[in-house]
Amino acid sequence: xxNPLIHVQDLTKLxxxxxxxxxxxxxxxxxxxPGEFVSIMGPSGSGKSTLMHILGFLDTFTSGSYSFNGTDxxxxxxxxxxxxxxxxxxFVFQAFxxxxxxxxxxxVLLPTTYTEHTQQERLRLAKDAIESVSMTHxxxxxxxxLSGGEKQRVAIARALVNNxxxxxxxxxxxxxxxxxxxxxxxxxxxLNDAGHTIVMxxxxxxxxxxxxxxxxxxDGFLQSDSSNGHQRRGGYSK
Amino acid sequence: MKISDIVFTALNSLNRTRSxxxxxxxxxxxxxxxxxVMLSIGQGAQGLILNQVADLGSDLIFVEPSSGESEGxxxxxxIEQTVNLDDEIAMERSGLFxxxxxxxxxxxxxxxxxxxSFIQVVGTDDEQTSIFPADVALGxxxxxxxxxxxxxxxxxxxxxxxxxxxxxxPIGQRIKIKDLSFRVVGVFDExxxxxxxxxxxxxxxxxxxxxxxxxxxxxxxxxxxISRSDIETTKEDLAILLRETHDIENPNGLAExxxxxxxxxxxxxxxxxxxxxxxxxxxxxxxxxxxxVGGIGIMNIMLVSVTERTREIGLRKAVGATNQEVLRQxxxxxxxxxxxxxxxxxxxxxxxxxAMGWIIQNFFLDxxxxxIPPSAIxxxxxxxxxxxxxxxxxxxxxxxxxxPIEALRYE
Ligand SMILES: Nc1ncnc2c1ncn2[C@@H]1O[C@H](COP(=O)(O)OP(=O)(O)OP(=O)(O)O)[C@@H](O)[C@H]1O
Ligand SMILES: [Mg+2]
Numbered sequence: 001x002x003n004p005l006i007h008v009q010d011l012t013k014l015x016x017x018x019x020x021x022x023x024x025x026x027x028x029x030x031x032x033x034p035g036e037f038v039s040i041m042g043p044s045g046s047g048k049s050t051l052m053h054i055l056g057f058l059d060t061f062t063s064g065s066y067s068f069n070g071t072d073x074x075x076x077x078x079x080x081x082x083x084x085x086x087x088x089x090x091f092v093f094q095a096f097x098x099x100x101x102x103x104x105x106x107x108v109l110l111p112t113t114y115t116e117h118t119q120q121e122r123l124r125l126a127k128d129a130i131e132s133v134s135m136t137h138x139x140x141x142x143x144x145x146l147s148g149g150e151k152q153r154v155a156i157a158r159a160l161v162n163n164x165x166x167x168x169x170x171x172x173x174x175x176x177x178x179x180x181x182x183x184x185x186x187x188x189x190x191l192n193d194a195g196h197t198i199v200m201x202x203x204x205x206x207x208x209x210x211x212x213x214x215x216x217x218x219d220g221f222l223q224s225d226s227s228n229g230h231q232r233r234g235g236y237s238k
Numbered sequence: 239m240k241i242s243d244i245v246f247t248a249l250n251s252l253n254r255t256r257s258x259x260x261x262x263x264x265x266x267x268x269x270x271x272x273x274x275v276m277l278s279i280g281q282g283a284q285g286l287i288l289n290q291v292a293d294l295g296s297d298l299i300f301v302e303p304s305s306g307e308s309e310g311x312x313x314x315x316x317i318e319q320t321v322n323l324d325d326e327i328a329m330e331r332s333g334l335f336x337x338x339x340x341x342x343x344x345x346x347x348x349x350x351x352x353x354x355s356f357i358q359v360v361g362t363d364d365e366q367t368s369i370f371p372a373d374v375a376l377g378x379x380x381x382x383x384x385x386x387x388x389x390x391x392x393x394x395x396x397x398x399x400x401x402x403x404x405x406x407x408p409i410g411q412r413i414k415i416k417d418l419s420f421r422v423v424g425v426f427d428e429x430x431x432x433x434x435x436x437x438x439x440x441x442x443x444x445x446x447x448x449x450x451x452x453x454x455x456x457x458x459x460x461x462x463x464i465s466r467s468d469i470e471t472t473k474e475d476l477a478i479l480l481r482e483t484h485d486i487e488n489p490n491g492l493a494e495x496x497x498x499x500x501x502x503x504x505x506x507x508x509x510x511x512x513x514x515x516x517x518x519x520x521x522x523x524x525x526x527x528x529x530x531v532g533g534i535g536i537m538n539i540m541l542v543s544v545t546e547r548t549r550e551i552g553l554r555k556a557v558g559a560t561n562q563e564v565l566r567q568x569x570x571x572x573x574x575x576x577x578x579x580x581x582x583x584x585x586x587x588x589x590x591x592x593a594m595g596w597i598i599q600n601f602f603l604d605x606x607x608x609x610i611p612p613s614a615i616x617x618x619x620x621x622x623x624x625x626x627x628x629x630x631x632x633x634x635x636x637x638x639x640x641x642p643i644e645a646l647r648y649e
Contacts, residue, residue: 058556058642079560086558097553097646101254111557113243158557 003070005165005197006032006055010064013050013220024050026220027064032199034165037192039208039228040201042217048201049170051217055199056091056168057084069165086114090159092169096151098143098158104130105139108157115162129157132194133187149180156187160196167191169200173207185210189233206232244563248571255543259575262539265532266579266625267586270618273525274587274610279594280521281609284514288507289605296503297469298369299335299476301325302460304499319457320484320497323445326461328483334472335465339365340445340458348441349414350402357398358440359415361448361458369462370432377409377424384423384444388451393424397438415443416452431603473500529621532579533629540572540633551637552645565638572630573623580622584615 013025024047032038040048053059054066057073066073068088076084085091090111098107108129112122130136133153143151152172159167169188173181181204189210192198200211208214209232216224252259303320329338342361347354363385366372375396384391392413399408408422420443429437449455465472480498481489489496544551551564559567588610595608 053643056556079562082555082558082560082563085556091556093646095646097549097556099550099553110554113247114554114558114560114563162558 002033002035004031005034005036005069006030007067008055008064009066011051011054011061011066012063013047013054013059014062023220025054025061028217028220028222029064030215030222030225032166032197034197035192035195036213037189037198037211037231038200039211039214040199040217041203041205041208041214042223044203045219046217047220048217052168052170052199052201056089057081058091086111087162088165090156090162090164090167092152092155092159092167092172094171094174096143096148096155096175098151098154100144101142103140103142104135104146104154104157107143107154108161111158111162125161125163126157129161130154132160132191133157147180148176149183152176152180152184153187156184156191160191166197166199169198171201171203173202173204178206181207186233189231244566244570245574247567248574251543251547252571252574258539259578262535263532263575263579263582265528265535266576266622267583269525269528269532270580270583270622271587271590272528273521273618274584274614275590275594276521276525277614278587278591278608278610280514280517281611282595282598282606284510284517285609286603286606287510295464297465298503299463299465299469299473300460300499300501301329301463301476301480302499302501303457304497305495319455321459321461322457323449325480325483325498326458328479329461329463329476332475332479333466334475334479335463337365337368338461338463339363339369340461341366342445342448342453342455342458344448344453346416346452347414348398350411353402355401358435359448359452360440360442361445361452362442363445366442366462369464370429372429372437373427375425375427376407377422379424380442380444385446387444388446389444390418390420390447390451391423391443392420393426393442394422395426395436395438395440395442396428397436398441399425415441418451430605469502469504473502476500529625533576533625536572536575536626537629537633539575540568540630541636543571544568544633544637547637548640548645548648551640552642552648555640555642556646561638564640565634568634568637569627569630572634573626576622576626576630577619580619583622584618587618588615 009029011025011028012023015022015024028051040051042048050059054061057076068084073084099110105126108126109122112125115122117125127136127139130139133156135150135153135157138146138150143154146154152175156167156169156172159169167188172188173184176184185207188198188200192212198211200207202208209228209230211228212231213225213227215222216226301321323340326338326340329335339362343358344361345356345358348357348359362380364380364382367379374393376399377393380391380393383389392415394402394408402408402413403411408425411422412419413422414420426437426442431437443452445458449458477496477500480500481487481496484497486496554564555561591610592608595606598606599608
């Protein structure tokens with residue numbers, strides 16, 4: 001088997017606020033390989049988002065180890081973490097987080113402005129990403145004019161634009177109705193088929209059906225790690 | 239991130255809040271514009287005064303009445319009455335001067351046939367024109383005999399002659415000055431302005447006639463004289479002479495003080511220089527205050543902008559922007575704002591200076607020259623940029639410090 005992309009060992013995260021200490025993750029260990037499509041499930045407050053933030057280099061952890069593509073993340077400084085976010089990961093949020101007053105193209109271009117690419121290369125990357133989520137026809141529309149499903153597709157394009165090693169999606173269908181949600185999940189499954197590694201947080205069992213593997217969390221502990229033999233693909237009704 | 243990308247991004251976000259951005263920089267625009275206008279006018283006025291003073295020559299000495307407190311300068315408010323024609327006689331006898339001439343002013347109605355206007359009348363003598371050279375266009379100048387004889391004769395300034403007589407010959411005509419009839423004996427050629435007075439709009443009569451018939455006084459406003467030798471020595475000798483004639487034994491005592499003031503062109507130049515410096519300091523502080531206020535406005539709006547764009551900042555950081563890059567983006571936004579303000583201010587200031595210069599030249603003083611110091615423009619832009627840097631730093635820093643997760647959660 002290939003080298004692991006993500007390797008976490010005894011990962012702990014304590015939130016310390018004044019006198020209150022909240023253990024969000026309590027000794028979590030797992031490995032994710034390139035090409036996987038993993039769902040993270042669990043009740044509210046079980047530490048799913050916390051884990052995603054740590055895996056996505058947006059937050060630090062209290063103890064344990066996390067290595068990404070062989071790099072020990074613990075030792076990385078602010079700038080190195082920013083570079084990891086820029087080059088290695090793409091984030092898809094429940095709330096889309098698009099710039100309302102910018103066009104689809106501008107939104108997707110945003111992460112490329114922090115790279116060393118030329119303007120031409122950036123445009124090409126952005127257009128390719130938009131193409132891969134089938135939004136080319138809306139490229140110059142303002143994101144405020146899009147439907148929820150379209151917004152999430154644009155957000156996925158933005159997550160893909162710098163060709164990341166992994167895409168993290170924290171409840172990507174949480175703000176969408178089930179039919180629109182299905183299309184987004186379908187898109188994620190297609191991207192996974194095309195070789196992208198995807199980790200997705202979801203509450204819904206039907207959503208998790210689209211992934212190949214499910215990690216279940218409770219109270220900051222990893223409860224189960226199961227593969228999904230009957231991965232659901234295609235065939236959603238219009 | 240390349241600097242061009244940062245500038246582009248900054249321009250983009252400024253463009254989205256265009257009207258607010260423009261309102262925000264108004265403080266800077268006004269501050270910088272005011273600096274340019276004030277510097278330009280200050281320099282123009284200073285240049286004008288220094289030119290006039292320089293035209294007068296360096297051997298010129300003034301004696302004016304004084305309470306002993308004043309520090310010198312060009313002939314100033316005519317409150318004291320302690321200088322008179324006896325002083326002139328004493329000065330002439332001393333041999334220190336090649337010419338001495340009195341000046342005594344009043345403004346009274348002057349009437350010729352239907353024309354009637356308030357005009358500045360100068361009581362003086364024949365030697366005035368040896369001190370302040372002036373050509374006689376028609377007729378003659380005042381003469382010694384006019385002064386000794388209390389003669390009711392008048393020499394007109396050029397514009398007055400034109401106003402009253404048009405193309406016809408004024409010589410020999412009679413005009414009324416404060417109800418007394420005067421015979422016009424001469425008209426001066428164009429003289430222009432001196433100490434902000436338009437000499438072409440004055441009329442000149444014998445000082446004695448002025449004292450006895452018009453005002454009923456025995457003093458003069460000031461005496462002008464041309465020194466024969468070194469001006470500083472002459473000033474000292476003159477002071478001793480005047481103390482003798484005025485019976486002042488100890489000018490440094492408590493009871494007695496000099497009741498006159500001797501000053502020269504050099505003093506005047508110094509005074510103008512001092513006035514210029516005071517003016518510059520004053521204007522600089524006004525400018526500093528308005529720029530400070532403008533800067534605080536910029537800081538305020540940048541803080542508002544950081545708060546409004548918390549989610550955008552969180553997003554930028556989540557997709558890979560470093561703290562440095564976020565800091566730079568907001569700093570450059572602030573600098574672009576203030577630079578734009580500075581630029582508009584400079585353009586506005588230059589336009590207003592030119593317009594005001596044009597108005598002054600055409601309606602008030604044709605000797606006025608519009609000076610817009612290039613250093614002021616460079617300084618303005620530099621200052622505007624510095625203000626952006628200083629007042630933009632704190633908001634930019636607070637943007638850079640934002641935690642991306644919390645920022646993204648911000649409502
Ligand atoms: N910034 C924070 N400060 C203190 N406690 C926090 C913070 N963020 C999360 N927590 C706590 O950590 C625990 C895990 O939170 P987390 O957001 O990871 O849960 P979650 O599984 O994503 O829940 P949900 O499904 O509702 O999104 C919760 O008890 C939460 O209250
Ligand atoms: Mg969550």
